[in-house]
Amino acid sequence: MTGGRVLQLLKEGTAPQHEAVERRFDLNNRLRDTHTYTALLGRLYGFYQPLEAALGRVTGYEDLGLHLHERRKVAWLVSDLTALGCVPDSFPTCAHVPEIDSLGPAFGSMYVVEGASLGGRHISKLVAQRLGLTPDRGCSFFASYRDRIGPMWDAFRAALVRFAGTPSAEQQVVTAAVQTFESLDRWLARDEGVS
Numbered sequence: 001m002t003g004g005r006v007l008q009l010l011k012e013g014t015a016p017q018h019e020a021v022e023r024r025f026d027l028n029n030r031l032r033d034t035h036t037y038t039a040l041l042g043r044l045y046g047f048y049q050p051l052e053a054a055l056g057r058v059t060g061y062e063d064l065g066l067h068l069h070e071r072r073k074v075a076w077l078v079s080d081l082t083a084l085g086c087v088p089d090s091f092p093t094c095a096h097v098p099e100i101d102s103l104g105p106a107f108g109s110m111y112v113v114e115g116a117s118l119g120g121r122h123i124s125k126l127v128a129q130r131l132g133l134t135p136d137r138g139c140s141f142f143a144s145y146r147d148r149i150g151p152m153w154d155a156f157r158a159a160l161v162r163f164a165g166t167p168s169a170e171q172q173v174v175t176a177a178v179q180t181f182e183s184l185d186r187w188l189a190r191d192e193g194v195s
């Protein structure tokens with residue numbers, strides 16, 4: 001992608017944090033039964049809910065070709081938790097999501113949650129194999145955009161490149177992405193013994 005220096009900076013700059021979160025997901029453990037999988041979804045709901053609300057308070061996405069309403073993920077978590085017999089709001093909410101007061105931090109946080117759809121492809125297959133849950137029942141969050149994951153990721157990256165055309169914008173985005181990964185990691189760490 002032309003002018004995509006920010007994409008490389010993000011990938012390299014968050015590689016250790018991605019690895020840490022991947023380890024923290026500990027799929028072998030968390031996908032061992034429906035109960036532990038549901039606990040993971042509840043934990044993610046407690047993080048995504050305030051994060052998405054904060055993203056929704058920022059304006060200016062449309063000018064960059066990004067439509068936030070197409071990218072909401074909380075509704076998928078609500079649908080999965082409900083299908084699994086849980087009340088989403090019974091799970092605790094994270095009080096320490098990164099502060100998002102403008103487009104720079106917003107793009108950094110969105111990089112993390114949009115990129116998660118790539119790993120989600122792999123996770124949703126595992127969930128189907130191990131727990132028999134499908135995108136239509138209990139696994140819509142990890143299936144995310146389903147057969148549109150590639151195009152949605154490309155469109156996000158194009159908007160990000162449009163936004164991050166200066167070193168200071170690049171820096172804001174990378175800093176926020178690192179903070180978002182770290183904040184999620186800390187939030188998941190508090191829930192390690194999900195059994």
Ligand code: HEM
Binds near residue numbers: 116
């Ligand atoms: C066990 C859990 C996870 C696995 C196995 C995993 C796996 C992957 C894989 C295979 C890719 C590259 C896909 C591709 O290039 O086509 C990827 C990219 C990515 N993942 Fe994950 N992931 C996991 C969890 C997460 C989580 C929880 C987040 C954030 C909430 C996340 C954020 C990202 C981002 C931002 C990218 C894009 C990297 C880039 O190309 O710039 N991942 N992941």
